[in-house]
Amino acid sequence: MKPRDSIKTKDDGAAPLSRSAQRALDNAKRKAAVQQKLLLTLLAAALVINLLAAYFLYQTMVIGQNRENLQHATQSFVDERKAVLDKYLQQHSLAIETLSANSAWAAQLSPDNPDNTAESRQQLAHALAAQDDTILNIYLIPAGTAQLNREAEFPVRYLELDLIQRAEQRKPALPELIEINKRWMLQWAKPVALDEQSPPLGTLLITTDATPLLELFATTDARLGETLLQQQFTGSPPQTIRKTGTGAEGAKVVAKIKHSHLQLQFTPSAQMKDIAEELPSLWLVVVSLVAAASLALCWFLSKVLSGAALRAADKTQPSLQETVKASKEAVDEEKLINPLFQTQDILDIAVIDEDEDILGLREHSGKKPTGAKRSSINEQDVPAEIFRSYDIRGLVDSQITPQLAQLIGQAVGSEAIDQGERSIVVARDGRTHSEALTQALIKGILRTGCNVINIGVVPTPVMYFATFHIDDTNSGVMVTASHNPKEYNGFKVVINNRALADDAVVELRSRIMAQRFHQGVGEELSRTIIPDYIERIFSDVALAGNISIVVDAGNAVPGLVAPQLFEELGCDVTPLFCDLDGEFPNHNPDPTIEENLQALIAKVKETKADIGVAFDGDGDRLVVVTPKGDIIWPDRLLMLFAKDILARNPGADVLFDVKCSRQLNQVISSYGGRPIMWKTGHSPMKAKMEETQALIGGEYSGHIFIKDRWYGFDDGIYAMARLLEIITLRDQNIDAIFAGFPQLHATPEIKITIRDQDKFALIKKLAETGDFANGAITTIDGLRVDYTKGWGLVRASNTSPALTLRFEAESPEALEKIQHIFKRELIKVDATLSIDF
Template identity: 40%
Template structure:
């Protein structure tokens, strides 16, 4: 036993003198391990996926058969009713009383239908009910089109529409019978056909120039296999089935191929290593010890310093890098001491400052810790993160993550996304409704910042400012949380596309300002049927073409030129993180966001009488009369995306917006500001009204107005200047509002000055009934500003 031990020890001693051979052995073992993994994937995992995919195809075929059978039965039911003389007689009479009586009888004979109509040429009832899909299908039937089934979103729900012609005795089409039913009976048939946990079933309807709208989604969303798509009997319908993890795991893989190849690999690797070691030991020659090594073994231990009897060496007591009088163990136990952070970055509705100077890696880490503790205190243990395309965003995002994870809080990272997609994730994901976006929105490239959303509430005011103290406190570290990454872009796009009436092939120029929303906005606009020409849609955090701020007219010049040169129907400008929008009409006119809000308000309030519409203090006063005339309640509020978002959620307003471009839809959407969704709703209105923006705007009262005017100042004095203006007696002749800064309303004009919360500047805006009145009110404000500081001019 001793001889064996000595022999092994001797062999090991010899091998230690051949580090390259030992490295080669390690590489051989690592290569064998990697090859085993590769073999497992190619044999076991691949065979399992192939079998599961075949099973999924069988299930998809069964679902297709079930769907086709159901639709055929329902279609046949309506067809048999359409052939009854009672209904053809009613249609031929053109007597509305007789038609309504027949429709009532139709619903009695077909109780599963939610609606039934006899439509004759010129009947506009479905248009009046905003059932555009039903009217379109009936018109096609009257024209002799054989397509008789469609799915349509009516209000908030999808319904199935069936249409058959009503013919007289000569076989001429005199009307169309339209039947409507909810999706529930179809779902009741589909669910028993295939167990829901085996996969995700989707029914998709594809209209011309669109990518298709999903109107049925049921089953297990844990996608593990490739989607199988099968055509249904309605020509523009298809069924998509995606096998789930349950289906994959329930499939027994074949291990025979892996066992065979794995055994050969293991034996081959061991034989090669054995021969390599034997040859190394056989040719080994012991090396004589070097003189330096000999000398080193005879060195005496260092003598104790006679002057310093503390037991420390001379080097230990010299102050310098890496030295301290504190024992090592005490250094490890000492909590991290953080620095102080500049007040100026904690703004009224988010955090924003110069990256690398005001917003550092340490700042982001401490902010992550403070936000994680706030989330945990609210019962949340996961934060959703996103970042824009600025050059500093990735580094700040990583530091923010480190801080969050150190508290034990988990992270779902969405990657490089526009802010609306982050907000969508807080509504769409089940794990959390708290999110943080690393972005400086429309600010120049050297800036960055953080937008924070907790439980569908945007942090603002004192909530943001109190973070400074929390970040400066000592925050102990815990077992790190877990990080995962998700891509929700397709979910976000489908949610919007399925909500929007398809466009009629509008030609749109899209300027994303090299911000984070470009690629996603292209896919969205193409998905709703637009012909899109992209302008500055690649992500570039240096913003080489123009600053990502569409509220500045100079930044819109290229877009205006492109719209006119390409004869486009519309131009859309987005900001750096995609939550703001400005539009350009076909004639090249800038349609400012408060004017867009007028268009949206007329559409939304007509369906929500009595509802609030919130707009900021910089917006046109035309909104007051317009909203009131349609039965809504105009509400003026503070500028700032956080203030607006919170006010809309609080008041349950279906719509809101501010002049800078933030448009908030709580009608068919989630209430947060979303430039991409606002663009889609604008295009929907243009398509339904069959009007361009110039024609739509011509229906509103004309006003003369300035864009947003910025007067540079410094962060410390901008609020004091506004307070001094408030004390001016000259403004007492008008109606004064101090919701946010100073807004003064006169009979023929109004003016505003407020302290910007995103930059060191004053923000001004003016509107009047005439160009003369506009010049007069600007002169009044200009004179009063100069009386405070002669450098304050515009």
Template identity: 40%
Template sequence: MELAPHIFRKYDIRGIVGKEITAEFAYYLGRGFAEILRKDGRKEAAVGRDCRLSSDELSKALSEGLQAEGIKVISIGVCPTPQLYFTLFYKKVEAGIQVTGSHNPPDMNGFKLCIGEETLAGEQVQAVREAVERAIKKGRDLDRNATEETLEGIKDEYINYIISNCKPFMGDRTVKVVLDAGNGVGGLVGPQVLRGLGCEVEELYCEPDGRFPNHHPDPTVMKNIEDLKRKVVEIGADVGIGFDGDADRIGVVNEKGEVIYGDMLLLIYARYILEKEKGITVIGDVKCSDLLFSEVEKAGGRAIMWKTGHSLIKHKLREENAELAGEMSGHIFFKHRYFGFDDAIYSAARLVEILSRTSLPLSKLLADVPRRVSTPEIRIEFPEDKKFQVVEEAEALFSEYELIKIDGVRIKFPEGWGLIRASNTQPALVLRFEASTKEKLKEYQETVYKKLSTLAEIENWGF
């Protein structure tokens, strides 16, 4: 079989089903990953999957490949990605793979790889690619006859763990929640967790359906949360919560149906923890508002800006011994009272915990924070083989400005900033802007677009 090297991305594996991601590929991925596990002295791996139409076939082939190389497979079935992480952190299973396309289109699928409590990224993912290539050369004439078992009761353990983690801290207010799982796997556990915490829950699209018939499962894209916003206002809910396809990312709207971006949500969590625990470290990705970092410092915390990517943030969380981290995209990582992996279901539980302890509406929790005008994350379709080169060339174009080059190019303007980076998950450039006024925001956007246009022809700037 032919391997498509570009599907081995910075922090996971993703590609088009039937073309780049096939059952045959999944089998050899299992073989290659197993080789790495055996060299590391590991003998077992948990396998979970989302509800995409291709995930069942892929997980079976993956398990076959793992077993052929002598790795015992512990099946946890259809589940959110955080439930796989929970299996590794809480049950101490030695490794794991989640078959998931996350928030990508239905014709795509992929794999998130973990060894112990570490999610593989960068060179580790490339090492898996090399192992898969070796497995393909060997062919199928191998059978070490490892076993497979189903881990019974793990879903209930996961649900009950989150409830018992948050329930002692719940206040007197009954929180009214609209939950939109986007027909992803978060609907299997999210409603039970929230009801277990005493919330009144209105469910939207909580039945898993890999066709995603109602909207695409990505709550960071505005058109995907229109129904959520409308329902929150219609029934007078305190909060609207959306999950992506595998429930490792959260989207939130307040009681007015207004979106709370991931960076401001992270600030809400940070200030809540900092009320009692000064000096904690909080990490935000390069797409986050300047306000996140300044307000965390103001509240007595230590703020760090870091690269985008769930694997990369988790690495940094451990390195800095941080209690909390997050991304604009809605990946939130709680080490505080939890394990430090990205979990939209646990993040939802922590949000209703905060709301249950205050009489203030969600829209007022950041009322004292200075107002800024910002764009959402702007994704511009761009060729996979050219996106990193354009970002590299953009550095020279903006050399007269102060630049932050942690991940892409973040340009510091007098009253705001602009970001240009290559997406690690899609053939796209990612842009975001923030400024003190609408006029300044427009000015900074036009400055960036004008300069970028000298490097590439872009028909749709995403606004």
């Protein structure tokens, strides 16, 4: 017998291998295969890592560097252009200072000068203006004598009056860039005095040509990007004066120009971006080195790891006994899981939709019910007429009930969830039934799975403030009937900082009728917000002097906040009907009715207060009275607010409703603003404020919307704080301040009772069939007819079963004639109307 080691393999002519050699060969092949597999795996990983590293390094070394280069180039460009304009304005300012320091001005205005006449002042101004080609006009105005003169070649408007007043008070007054007859000019105001310590004898109002300044701006290279010359006043958006080029390739840079309200804004173009870019040479070198190092590392790791893997595999090879045992266990396991060996579990029963409701499973799902049986809702339980243009409001018990409040809560909570909100602020006023309605409302909201932040009894503006101030939500519901009598109540709804109006309010009713409610379990959290509201206003408003004020809260919820706030601001406060009483024992909380203001007028006169203010039932409206007992209706308040805000924001939009005075339009235009008439109602007005980005808006009913330094919602309390700030900055009392505003013969709001379900149809018919002679008809809200000497308005009230009318004219005779036309046409449409004028 031949030895086993001598047995040949196939007829390949090779010497036979021993068993040990064959095992070594097999191990070598196995090691090579493992190493190859590991090497491929490591190369794939290295490729991914290299790509990520290359991307990261590209972002850092190329994109980041180019971005830094572009920022540096942008800043250098802006600094260069700014330096040119700074130099021009500095030289121009020195020339104006030199001119205003001429002793001839003070000598002309001296009390000892017998020839201090308008003609001699004009001659002096012309003579000195001729010394500088850039000076277009000079007015030398004795202290306290400045008056409007809109028709002059160089008009004196409210903007110029404000500059003159600041100069007379020696307040800083930077030049303002203005446009007159499509020509840009710089307006300067400088005090004229015998010396620095003595009070000014008058003011120099100097108008210079802004053409050289604009020409300097225009010399910029338009190919490098978009350059804007803007004028911006504190707390207001910038107004663009000039623009050159286009650009959108990098972050914009803004630079303030010295000695002015002007600023440069520059956004680089693609051409500047190309100039700033660098070749990625360094990046290519670094990426190549990283790639080479990673390949070498992969080869080394493949050798090390393959050996370790083989050794571990040898140690873990199962023995024959272990293999047999594993096979037996596999057979046993197959028996356990094979369907032939299984029996049906009698407890494996499907849970149907009805069972989910019974077990309470669906309440935690946050989903709409699909299989649950729902009880129907009667139309009579959800009266359509209470879902008004901008809130829900009606008679308690007959129209507004706790049951309906719960359904409204479910509708509001569901709508909020659909709009991405998970929490809602809830607040109430001081009416006797508001607490019960609030509890029902909260119950409904919680059933949708939406959370509630209960801030208790607060004015409506405080609820609005909470939706901006609290991080967890931008939505809220206020239980209130505002200025309506005690038997009314209702709901004001805000979702995502937008007040529901028109179709959105009606949609809540549709949701209730269809029972399109989310289901879940929400949580209620109580929170105190009034201190935050007071602190926020205190940090924004600063009074320049002491002032005494009478506050009439009408026994409504503003009494909890307004007196405390005004005391914090430093006022001497006399509270009137500020204790909370939902029965309103002294007068209804509606300050637009003169009868409700008589106690306030009497108290202001009795205490010799500087001003009096009356708020409505939930604090979002106000009316002011003066020491003389005059009522300052809100459209005249809006004139003062417009003057204050437009002085810092020329060209801004000012919003007002159809009930406001025609004079308001003219005042806004004279300040350089853009007047916009719109629908009455806090919800449509707020929507229009957002659309137009207006900084101030108001309604004749007392809603004042301030976006300048505030949030843009209607807030009677904050508006009063801002009014006090304006008044204390002036040396005049409030009677003198408002004496400077034009006023025509006008009626207050006139109410004609009519059924809720009839009022809108009547207005529609009147607009279609009424004969209003040659009047210009406006139908954006009701029917307003403007004539040459006046106007009249009739509209359906959105808060009560009534028609609202108002009239204004240049004379009592014209006013009576317009009223007669409206009365005649109203009776033609409905002879049953009781019209008292």
